[in-house]
Amino acid sequence: MSKIYGLTGGIAAGKSTILDFFKTYGCKVYDADQIARQVVEVGSVGLKQIVEKFGQEVLNSDQTLNRQKLAGIVFSDSEQLQNLNNITRPLIKKRILKIIADTKASDEQTISIFEIPLLFEGGYQPYFDGIITIYVNEKVQLKRLMNRNNLTKEVALDRINSQMSMSEKRDRADFVIDNSGDLTHLADEFDKLISQL
Template identity: 40%
Template sequence: MVLGLTGGIATGKSTVSRMLQNRGAVIIDADQTARDVVKPGTEGYRKVRERFGDDVFGPEGFLNRKALREIVFRDANARKDLNEILHPLIIRKMKEEVDRWKQADVKHPIVLDVPLLIEENLTDLVDSVVVVYIPEELQLKRLMDREGISADEARRMIKAQMPIEDKKVFADVLIDNSGSRADTERQVDALWQTSVSKSGSARL
């Protein structure tokens, strides 16, 4: 079974991803894939340098993701250009990873950990959409605390994404991460039991 795990910034998606990994899930992480497709010598590396110049690369030649992130969070056109460069490369690589694990006949669920699963219409790649949710005000507070930034900066970062309340509508499974860690663990346990059962009943 292939689960699509998504959420909003500071909602706790990475926490839920680790919980699933600890239970034995195969995690295919879009953020890690995004790093892989811009390594020196790759097509992504070349295209990002052509579009954004040398300023977003460090002295060793590697992409400075923080510098690039600051540009795209402030400039919608830059964000659009970056997405058009990277998303096809990321999707292709993730599909290759899913196929590789399926061919390995893995019995545990495969989790595509993708922040833009819904926005990029990638739900056809998965059997079930799992949204990690917290209310927007809590999302704002957690982002401010995590990044040490102002409310205005946090709001700008949140606004750059699809509202979490809108993502919630697309969920086959909703993980409410607004309570304690134990509350979240219980919800992940329930998801895990269902997913393992389905994985076991149909060979991947």
């Protein structure tokens, strides 16, 4: 029987990097962000509902979602973020649960990893064989996010503070990978984790 683990962590914690490690190791990898993009594609129910709630100004000229504009609205206003989550989360969850069910029903002896940034917030824990959190201390997280997205400290902190804290995600996980060091350190952490799965 296949095993499927949920992977989470804060923004700029290194989830994409660790997913590459899992891919290289031969695990099947799924990404909730990809599903989040699919549920707001042109012609989707999700995009229609977003436009109804936030207006035409969140669209690009080709009618695709202007993510930067929407992010500017929701990351500085918790009520607007809640409005967005109320639209997208049910659509995303429906697709994710179907993939999990299909994976568990498979006869393959594989390990699958499903990366979900809002795993705890979405209540996904019961559906997985275990939860892995990639952890990074707040100082490193802030620096990485500012550098990666070219953000001011204030904007980066808004984004970090709009999510559950790293320490809470760490405390609620079955397995923790510490990514506060360099890539060599991360590789050691990964090897330790794989031996436990």
